[in-house]
Amino acid sequence: MWILLFVILVLMIGGAIFSLEARDLLSAVIAYGIVGFGLVIAFMLLQAPDLALVQIVVETITLIIMIAVILNSTREELRTKSRKTAIYIVGTLIFIGLFLYFFNRVTGGLSPFGEHTLRMSKAYIEPGAQITGSANLVTGIIFDFRGYDTLGEATILFTAVIGVLTVLRLKGRKE
Amino acid sequence: MKGMTIIVKKVTQIICSVVFLYGIYIVVHGHLTPGGGFAGGVIMAGSFIFLVISFGSEFLALRKEESGSSILESSGILAFLIISVLGIAIGGAGIFFVNFLPKGVVGRLISAGTIPLFNISVGIEVAAAFLTLFLALLIYKGEVEE
Amino acid sequence: MIIYFLCILLFLVGLYGVVTKRNLIKIVIGLAVMEYSVNLFLTLIGYVEGGTVPILSSEVVKRVFVDPLPQAMVLTAIVIGLATTALLLAIAIRIYKRYNTFDIREIKSLKG
Numbered sequence: 001m002w003i004l005l006f007v008i009l010v011l012m013i014g015g016a017i018f019s020l021e022a023r024d025l026l027s028a029v030i031a032y033g034i035v036g037f038g039l040v041i042a043f044m045l046l047q048a049p050d051l052a053l054v055q056i057v058v059e060t061i062t063l064i065i066m067i068a069v070i071l072n073s074t075r076e077e078l079r080t081k082s083r084k085t086a087i088y089i090v091g092t093l094i095f096i097g098l099f100l101y102f103f104n105r106v107t108g109g110l111s112p113f114g115e116h117t118l119r120m121s122k123a124y125i126e127p128g129a130q131i132t133g134s135a136n137l138v139t140g141i142i143f144d145f146r147g148y149d150t151l152g153e154a155t156i157l158f159t160a161v162i163g164v165l166t167v168l169r170l171k172g173r174k175e
Numbered sequence: 176m177k178g179m180t181i182i183v184k185k186v187t188q189i190i191c192s193v194v195f196l197y198g199i200y201i202v203v204h205g206h207l208t209p210g211g212g213f214a215g216g217v218i219m220a221g222s223f224i225f226l227v228i229s230f231g232s233e234f235l236a237l238r239k240e241e242s243g244s245s246i247l248e249s250s251g252i253l254a255f256l257i258i259s260v261l262g263i264a265i266g267g268a269g270i271f272f273v274n275f276l277p278k279g280v281v282g283r284l285i286s287a288g289t290i291p292l293f294n295i296s297v298g299i300e301v302a303a304a305f306l307t308l309f310l311a312l313l314i315y316k317g318e319v320e321e
Numbered sequence: 322m323i324i325y326f327l328c329i330l331l332f333l334v335g336l337y338g339v340v341t342k343r344n345l346i347k348i349v350i351g352l353a354v355m356e357y358s359v360n361l362f363l364t365l366i367g368y369v370e371g372g373t374v375p376i377l378s379s380e381v382v383k384r385v386f387v388d389p390l391p392q393a394m395v396l397t398a399i400v401i402g403l404a405t406t407a408l409l410l411a412i413a414i415r416i417y418k419r420y421n422t423f424d425i426r427e428i429k430s431l432k433g
Contacts, residue, residue, distance in 0.1 A: 002324075009327040013334060016354050020338040025346055032350050039357055046364050047374050047387045049209040051395055053201075057217040058403045061305060062353070064224075068313045069410050070346065073417045096333060103329055113324055113365065121367075121390045128389075129377050133286050134206035137375040137386070141393040142211075143293045150293075151259065153397045154252050154300060160404035161248065161304050164311055164411040209376065213400055301400075308407055312414070 005045055012038040025074075029066045033059065050138050178231030187229040194222040202298035203291065207284070212294040216301030223306050232314045244306045251300030258292055324365060331358040345416065345423045349409050356402040360395045367391035 015034030022028040036059035043052040124141060132140035142150050178184065201208075202215030285291075335358060338351025367388035375389040413423070420428055 005324065006327070009324070009331070013327065013331055016331060016334045016338075019350060019354075020334070020342065020347055025344070028347065028350060032353070035354055035357060039361060042361060043364065046368050047372060048364060048392050048395075049374060050211060050214070051364065051392060051399070053210055053214040054217075054396060054399050057214060057221065058399055060221075061217065061309075062403060062406055065309070065312055065407060065410055066346075069414060074423065099333065100326065100329070103326075107325060110366070113322065113368070118367070118388060118390060121388050124390060125375075125386055125388075132290070133288055134290050135377045136206050136209065136211075137377070137389040138209075138392050138396070139206050139211050139290060139294070141389055142396060143290045144288075146393060147259065149394070149397055150297070151255070153400060154255060154297060156401055157301065157304050157404050158248065158252055160408050161307050163408050164308060165245075167408075167411045167415055168311055207376075209374070211396075213396065312407070312411060 001045060005042065008038050008042050008045070012042075025070050026067070029063065029070060032066070033063055036062070050136075177233070179229050183229045187225060191222045191226050194225065195219055198222065198298075198302075202294055204284070205294040206286070206290050212297030213301055215294075216298040217305055219298065219302040220305035220309070223302075224309050227310070227314070244303045244310070248300055248303035248307060251296050251303060254296040255293065255300065258289060258296065325362070328358055328362045328365060331361070343425055345413050345425060348425075349406065349413065352409070353402065353406050356398070356405075360398055360402075363391045363395050363398070 012035050015031050015038065019028045019031035019035070022031060036055070040052050040055050040059070043049075043055060124145060125137065128137050128140055129135065132144040134140040134144075198215050198218035198221070200215075201210040201218060202212055205211040205215070332355055335351045335353075335355035338354065339348055342348055342351065367390065369385060369387050372385045372387035375386045375392070416428060417423060422428075
């Protein structure tokens with residue numbers, strides 16, 4: 001199982017690098033689909049089918065909106081000469097090294113991959129089905145134990161739709 | 176935006192109601208199987224988007240559909256808020272967001288208190304939100320005046 | 322631990338896209354890749370070796386479950402990521418109508 005997870009992650013990194021370096025914008029958006037659908041397979045390997053369902057439909061809607069935005073505008077990317085001196089490459093490598101070193105210091109306190117559950121979750125798993133009454137533990141958590149987060153998420157979705165309608169000037173235009 | 180050929184239109188007429196029914200099934204069984212309100216809501220919106228893409232926007236007279244989906248989205252989140260405020264009046268000690276309906280046997284369809292009601296209202300709100308987003312970004316952007 | 326490093330490498334690729342690129346659509350793609358990597362990292366923390374899907378049913382009597390608490394948080398984060406990307410693309414449409422280009426060095430005048 002670990003081998004398959006490695007291969008999927010390496011494919012996602014390759015897809016992301018290709019999508020950012022492509023010259024044609026349509027190829028960039030289609031290569032961005034590799035990252036999204038690879039994430040679906042990774043979620044299924046980590047035993048989380050709720051997340052895989054939501055990620056499939058969300059990725060499809062994102063691809064549809066991006067392709068429609070691109071096809072109504074230019075598709076080429078203007079490319080001028082960029083100076084890649086030695087300072088840039090050395091500076092980038094130093095930055096990556098420092099980032100990985102501090103990341104190692106920060107996550108040194110985590111248990112190794114796949115060992116224990118978090119300390120808070122023991123209070124949610126054992127009496128979870130009896131207190132909420134639902135067989136699906138994830139749904140019981142997001143609607144009963146942590147209901148405020150779901151309320152916040154519904155509000156953010158509503159506000160984003162109002163924002164899109166206002167930016168495109170479809171509502172609130174008094175003639 | 177023009178529609179597609181006759182084969183696509185016929186297949187859409189047959190399939191789009193089945194997709195809508197599948198979305199309702201995932202929303203209502205949210206406390207028994209994986210899924211829930213969010214995935215089912217997006218699938219319900221997907222069936223309407225299917226209809227709009229294959230028939231074209233001139234055919235369906237979409238000018239008043241956009242305000243209809245906005246009203247549906249607002250009523251979905253209003254129902255969510257009303258159910259969560261009712262916890263102050265009915266259940267126990269006046270706490271916001273308490274699960275006050277009786278919880279039946281684990282594993283039946285009617286169980287788990289207010290969780291199926293929350294699932295249905297979130298499903299309606301997410302479906303209407305994504306339909307409004309799609310109509311605003313793809314169909315109406317050509318008619319924006321400066 | 323190598324899986325955590327690969328996940329952070331995906332985050333760094335997205336960060337490179339946001340900082341370096343000049344096209345507006347490439348910046349939006351870089352932001353979305355960063356959000357995906359953070360969701361994957363949260364799900365990786367909650368994995369238990371030999372665990373199963375956290376749903377009770379009649380044939381699963383007493384087994385080890387995968388942690389359901391990070392999954393509940395990532396479910397919220399995925400939908401919020403989509404809302405943010407849609408709003409950014411709406412702003413990109415308006416910028417293209419006004420300046421007729423996606424290049425961020427041409428968008429200099431702050432009027433309108």
